[in-house]
Amino acid sequence: MKILVCLSNVPDTTSKITFTDNNTAFNSNGIQYIINPYDEIALAKAVELAEGGKGTVTVIHVGEAAAEPTIRKALAVGADDAVRVNAVARDAWFVANQIAHYAKEQQFDLILTGRESIDYNGAQVQGFLGELLSIPSISIAKKLTINETEATVEREIEGGKEVLTVSLPIVVGTAEGVAEPKIPNMRGIMTARTKPLQVAEPVDVPLLSKIAHYETPPARGQVKLIDKAEIAQLVNLLHSEAKVI
Amino acid sequence: MSILVYIENVEGALKKSTFESLSYAKAVADLTGETATALSIGRVSQDELNKVGQYGIEKVIEVDNNDLEKFVNQAYASVIADVAKSMGATTVILSNSFSGKGLAPRVAAKLGAALADGAIALPTISGVTWQIQKTVFSNKAIATEELHEQKKVIALTPNSFEAKEAAVAVTIEKYEPQLAPNDLSTVIKEIVRATDKVSLPEASIVVSAGRGLKGPENWAMIEELADVLGAATACSKPVSDAGWRPHAEHVGQTGLAVSPNLYIAIGISGAIQHLAGVSASKTIVVINKDPEAPFFKVADYGIVGDAFEIVPQLIEAFKAYKNN
Ligand SMILES: Cc1cc2nc3c(=O)[nH]c(=O)nc-3n(C[C@H](O)[C@H](O)[C@H](O)COP(=O)(O)OP(=O)(O)OC[C@H]3O[C@@H](n4cnc5c(N)ncnc54)[C@H](O)[C@@H]3O)c2cc1C
Numbered sequence: 253m254k255i256l257v258c259l260s261n262v263p264d265t266t267s268k269i270t271f272t273d274n275n276t277a278f279n280s281n282g283i284q285y286i287i288n289p290y291d292e293i294a295l296a297k298a299v300e301l302a303e304g305g306k307g308t309v310t311v312i313h314v315g316e317a318a319a320e321p322t323i324r325k326a327l328a329v330g331a332d333d334a335v336r337v338n339a340v341a342r343d344a345w346f347v348a349n350q351i352a353h354y355a356k357e358q359q360f361d362l363i364l365t366g367r368e369s370i371d372y373n374g375a376q377v378q379g380f381l382g383e384l385l386s387i388p389s390i391s392i393a394k395k396l397t398i399n400e401t402e403a404t405v406e407r408e409i410e411g412g413k414e415v416l417t418v419s420l421p422i423v424v425g426t427a428e429g430v431a432e433p434k435i436p437n438m439r440g441i442m443t444a445r446t447k448p449l450q451v452a453e454p455v456d457v458p459l460l461s462k463i464a465h466y467e468t469p470p471a472r473g474q475v476k477l478i479d480k481a482e483i484a485q486l487v488n489l490l491h492s493e494a495k496v497i
Numbered sequence: 498m499s500i501l502v503y504i505e506n507v508e509g510a511l512k513k514s515t516f517e518s519l520s521y522a523k524a525v526a527d528l529t530g531e532t533a534t535a536l537s538i539g540r541v542s543q544d545e546l547n548k549v550g551q552y553g554i555e556k557v558i559e560v561d562n563n564d565l566e567k568f569v570n571q572a573y574a575s576v577i578a579d580v581a582k583s584m585g586a587t588t589v590i591l592s593n594s595f596s597g598k599g600l601a602p603r604v605a606a607k608l609g610a611a612l613a614d615g616a617i618a619l620p621t622i623s624g625v626t627w628q629i630q631k632t633v634f635s636n637k638a639i640a641t642e643e644l645h646e647q648k649k650v651i652a653l654t655p656n657s658f659e660a661k662e663a664a665v666a667v668t669i670e671k672y673e674p675q676l677a678p679n680d681l682s683t684v685i686k687e688i689v690r691a692t693d694k695v696s697l698p699e700a701s702i703v704v705s706a707g708r709g710l711k712g713p714e715n716w717a718m719i720e721e722l723a724d725v726l727g728a729a730t731a732c733s734k735p736v737s738d739a740g741w742r743p744h745a746e747h748v749g750q751t752g753l754a755v756s757p758n759l760y761i762a763i764g765i766s767g768a769i770q771h772l773a774g775v776s777a778s779k780t781i782v783v784i785n786k787d788p789e790a791p792f793f794k795v796a797d798y799g800i801v802g803d804a805f806e807i808v809p810q811l812i813e814a815f816k817a818y819k820n821n
Contacts, residue, residue: 265750265770269637289751344602345612368598370750372633372640374614379570379602388571388683391599394744404686408745410507410595410698412690414568418683425599428737428744428751460611464628464643469636469777475793480802486782487814489798494780496702496759497726497818 253307253398253420255298256360258351258377259326260288260341260369261319271466278466287322289433290366292329294424296431298364299330301398307361308332312354314339314347320449327444328436334447339454342462344372348380349457355385360421362403367392367425378425388418391425500526500533501586503577504549504557505594506541507690511548513699514592514653516660519552521653522590523663524619533590534558536580536672538565538573546669553663558584558672564681565674567688568596572680574603580672581608593652594698601652610648617657620644635750635773655699656756697746700729702759705748705775707733709764709785709804713741718808719763725815731755733765749774764804767792784808 263269264284272279287295298309311326313319314337323334337350355363363385368375375391382389394413395406401420406413408427436444478486490497502522504515519535526533535549535557546557560576577600581589589604591597593615605612613620613629617639620627625647632654633640697703704723710716716730723730730746737747748755750773760778765771767783767790775781776795783796786803793799800807 263634265773269634271638345605348602370635373635373754375598376602376612376614379574379599380606382571383574383603383606386679389599389603390570390683392595408595409568409688409690410512411692411694411696412688413745414685414689415687416683416685428747460646461613461642461644463633463640465641466633467639467641469639472776472781472795473797475783475796475799477793477799477801480800480807483800483807483810484814484817486798486800486811487818490759490780490782491818494759494797496780497815 253301253361254359255302255307255309256355256358256363257291257295257298257309257311257326257331258363258365259291259295259311259313259322260366260371261285261313261315261322262288262369262371265289265370269468275465275467285319285322287325288366288369290368290427292433293428293430294364294366294426295326295329295331296434297396297426299434300431301362310335312337312351314341314350314454316340323449324444325436327447327449328440329434330440332447334449335452336449337452337454342459344374344376345380345460346457348377348384350454351377352381352384353455354452355381362398362420363423365423365425367427375425378423382423385423387421387423389423389425390416390418392427393424394427394429396424396426396430498587499531499584500588500590501577501581501584502533502535502554503589503591503600504535504537505592505596506537506539506545509539509541509545511541511545512592512594514594514655516552517655517658518590518592518653519549519554520660521619521658523553525588525590528619528622534584534586536560536577538576540566543669547667550665550667551662552660553665555665555667557667557669559669560672560674562674564676567685569681569683569685570596570599570603571683572676574600574607575676575680576674577604578607579674587648589650591652593654597652601650605650608648608650609646610650611644611646612650612652613642613644614652615654616651617654632754632777636754636777637773654756656701695723695727695729697729697731697753697755701757702726702728703731703755703757703778704728704761704763705731705733705765706736706763707765708735716742718812722761722808722812722815725812725819733771762792763808765792766790767795
């Protein structure tokens, strides 16, 4: 089974988010980058599925050379090889087109993405990929099992879950439950250095939209502390002041 | 030119987020001078479909086909795109719900449309170019996205646009979709729904608890508080990682981002990753025994004290308020 895992390189979850150039660009100064946490789940699942010679795992990242430590980490976790499409990841439409272009030539059985990236939170790449490759896309996956050429996916729906079966090839957007993220060991880190990391040039994609500017949410006011002996006062304030009950 | 708004149902009943999408579509139509038409897929009664009129939309296109009884992403996306093409709609609006997130990119790709996912406000329109706000970095920032294409798909974040009543009469028109076999390759085997619970993504009140609760056995009081308020329950990440609560309840940067009217956080420290997903809530109440807990810095109201002492009293206070 040939598996492709799409990796996004995102600011560490503790990052304070700021902008530059008159709030038109993200300020990456001093930001530590990590593999998108949901993509780590996708990667762990892919490695698990391919274990024991049952398949191969390729990771793909659309981005600049600065993301290579992230890609190497994925190789250290157990991916067999990697591709970096050498371009600024302008938006999800651009990224999905690059990945689809690569995937079309390679005929993957399973393409895994995280349910969304924790930077732009678009949750778009999996759907775009499904459409560009004319295959089913399923998100938010909580469980994934593969039996020969058929996948069984448990997906989250509002207030419940849904179990579905579908023939490969498919795209799946993963979340907690699918697999436990893996931490690379020393051997993995050593072998990652010798694994192939191919650099591909991007294809042209028309620009349909762009982020014009950013703002940070307005600061919240001071907290009103309520004495624990006067809990009824909280109820009154929620009703008459905040007007939320 | 017109606007198509896809309306979601759960087992035949229109969802709360659907009413928000309808009101949003009506408001966008008022801005552009177009008309908005609703599209329903699945088995929904005429009475339910007539509700669309309460939000100012005069026409519903009804697709009720045996193959489409259950939500199949690919097939639904095909139907939405086909209907949009057949009526010449240039804007498609849907909810950024779990299924909406799967549909929006597929519909946009089929139409060659620009996609604004997670919209939180009405667009600012300047000819073909529309600017729409969305939250990014898990609520740590707001981005204004500029859509240059004439065709647009907008996925509206639940709870970010209030449903407004504006009653009109409704006509319902049937539509027979042409489905490709490929659209129906996914087979839904089983759907399990907790019908008695308020759905977390749509909830206007959320009662959330963290590791301060010590163990899963102490959640009965959290559920009771949620029950009294008609709220959904949520939790911090370590709580779901420990298996005290299902992952579907985990909110924050790597969980669900929520923006209810009222978020009550009990025994949660307020780590940056937790705040990222909840700080867009309109009003935040924090109960924590540590007066230095970071959560107090973003809270509107706070009580410093032991949850095991305070929550039972709070339940009584809300009950008394409800009974008055
Ligand atoms: C990559 C990454 C992603 C993450 N994503 C998320 C995320 O999406 N969501 C998330 O929540 N976390 C996330 N975290 C974890 C986050 O950093 C914190 O560890 C977590 O939010 C802490 O949860 P907590 O507040 O329940 O527990 P704790 O930090 O243990 O805090 C418990 C709080 O309860 C209080 N308390 C204890 N007993 C009582 C009592 N009897 N009465 C009242 N108060 C009491 C304590 O004073 C304390 O403030 C992430 C971490 C990482 C590294």
